[in-house]
Amino acid sequence: MEREIELRLVARLKAGDPAAFEAIYEAYRPRLFSFLARLSRRRDVAEDLLEETWLRLVARARELTDDTRLGPWLFTVARNLFASWCRHRALHEDRILDVAISWPGPGESPFEATARGETERRLEAALARLPSRDREILLLVAAEEITPSEAASMLGLAPEAVRKRLQRARERLAQAMQEEPDLLREKVG
């Protein structure tokens, strides 16, 4: 979203304009939902946290500063809600479904499904196996293109710590992607 448009939307949202909310909702909702789904690996949880994130936006709309960057603001709230959910509820790894990689894309042809298939499936599976700290930083910086300095302020870390965490996460992801075919063979075998 262009910065000028974003600033206008923030001003209108602060004034309580529902049309501004609609525009922001359409622009960020799928990205936020994908982020939450990949963090939580549960569709129901992702939807609950998504709803709470948007309710927080409208509840705090008047408190937004004029230069608020909506992306980092929304992802920070979503990330904090997920962290809070993790604290209040134990994650049972064996009950978690790989829902994200099994959802069909809207209007996708069989050819498209096959074409995207293998690499994307391996990437999603490798991401799902990473520790949640690694998954979080990769999703924010590598997938959502939030700058390392913005991510640092979102996560309450120094920029250098974010860069190191990101580097480690990339290495672990690469390793997990290499291990993926071996895991598959073990499952099939």
Add this chain to the structure above:
Amino acid sequence: MRLRVYDADPARVERIRARCVSVLETRRRETEAVGTGPGRRAWLEPALAVGLGVLYLADAVVRALAVCR
């Protein structure tokens, strides 16, 4: 890293939209109501209560001082 973008269930998407728009519209109505009848009552009644309270306290202080003298 390009990842597929997913979306929530359409019914849920609409429910969230409706809830948020409802919050914004309620707030807008409240803001617009300031200065009209019910809006005026919202600040006039507490102001009258505070005013009467101050008068009562001032009277009590005056009476207490009169007793002390």
